[in-house]
Amino acid sequence: MDTQLNGTTNARREYWQPALEMQSRADWYDLKLQLLRRHLEHAYRGSPYYRAAFNRAGVAPQRLRTLDDIRHFPFIDKRIVRERQEAAPPFGDLLAVPEQDIVYISASSGSTGVPTASPFTAADFDDWIDFEARLFWSSGLRATDRYCHALNFSLFVGGPCVLGAQKLGALCIHAGTVPSERLLAILRQFGATAFWTTPSYAWHLGETAAREGLDPRSDFAVRRIFVAGEPGGSIPETRSRIEALWGAEVFDYYGLSDIFGACAGMCTAQDGLHWAEDHILVEVLDPKTGEPAAEGERGELVLTTLRKAARPMIRFRTGDIVSVTSEPCQCGRTSLRLRGIHGRLDDMLIIKGVNIFPSDVEAIARNDPALTGEYRLVVERFNHLDHLTVEIERALGHNGPDLDLAHRFGRQLKSITGVSAEIRILAANALPRATHKAKRVDDRRTGVWS
């Protein structure tokens, strides 16, 4: 790999690591296989948990011949990570290095339970920051940018991602999570050309600026917005609305606390998110059968680290429903791309036996100029029958009859998802606005998941 290019800030260069990023799919395969074999051996040698789990499953790292052989290795999930941490506090027996080699931890509780820690060695951390720089570079961020990091820094794995922007030479403003008015003032004062937050917050922030009498397009210098944490960044309708509001390009990123801050990021072609495939092996599995989903089909994302020495993650079930593609990208990079994050397995609603994700509803809500784009799904059960109500808001200044709006929305929803719903039209700003992650589903059914 041409690591000699790392850290340079030649703004004319198009790729961070050209030889790696443009290698053939066959070369990607060979690289991943070699890394995977070595990483499985490291996990087996270093981690009591993996040694026991592999022995129980009757698998041995030395016997891995193809990438497909990963299917014989056992899964791991958030619940197991938490259990192992409790069994051997504070970091658990997934740890594959002595504690003195650890230099950084992030921690996250997810939606429930005790926070789990994600440890990094110094080399893990440096590797991570280098590929964050590579992802930022692919999104067009350069040394001439002023980048404002508006993510939480407290134990949150998204915090250090800012160092990737710093590594490529951008001027970095470590803003963290501050009240909207303060963040707007920071963006203006320093003439930030880029910032990172969640999609719903990027939208909320633009609306807040407009309410203060500012025009996000002309009173700010923002040209790039990085988003993560919600499916919206990969929904073209949501992205283009945020882009129109700010007069900026929106780049979706994907990461998770137990692996890395960002594992995949959108390049300037804005057609999917390139995986850091030299650090992460990607599987997409049919949630019902556990078999690999065909390329382009939706399935559960399962990730395996390929180099993270401190705590290898072998076949981590993310609970995210995604689709991926290996088709060539306009940008020339050859890595696998995340096509869409369609939602969480946990968010998947089953209405009268049909699967529906909030992101399906979002795509419709954000595409109709007569609506604000905000929405909420309310699910109830009457006489043993599921009843879905979708609440949407009439845009300010739209005066057409509510009935037309509701019919139009209901028809589109039915044709995209196959689900019929009652559509309730609310006044603009009637739904609660998210300042962090938007709560889109109110499931009032009892015993649905039991």
Ligand SMILES: [Zn+2]
């Ligand atoms: Zn690309």
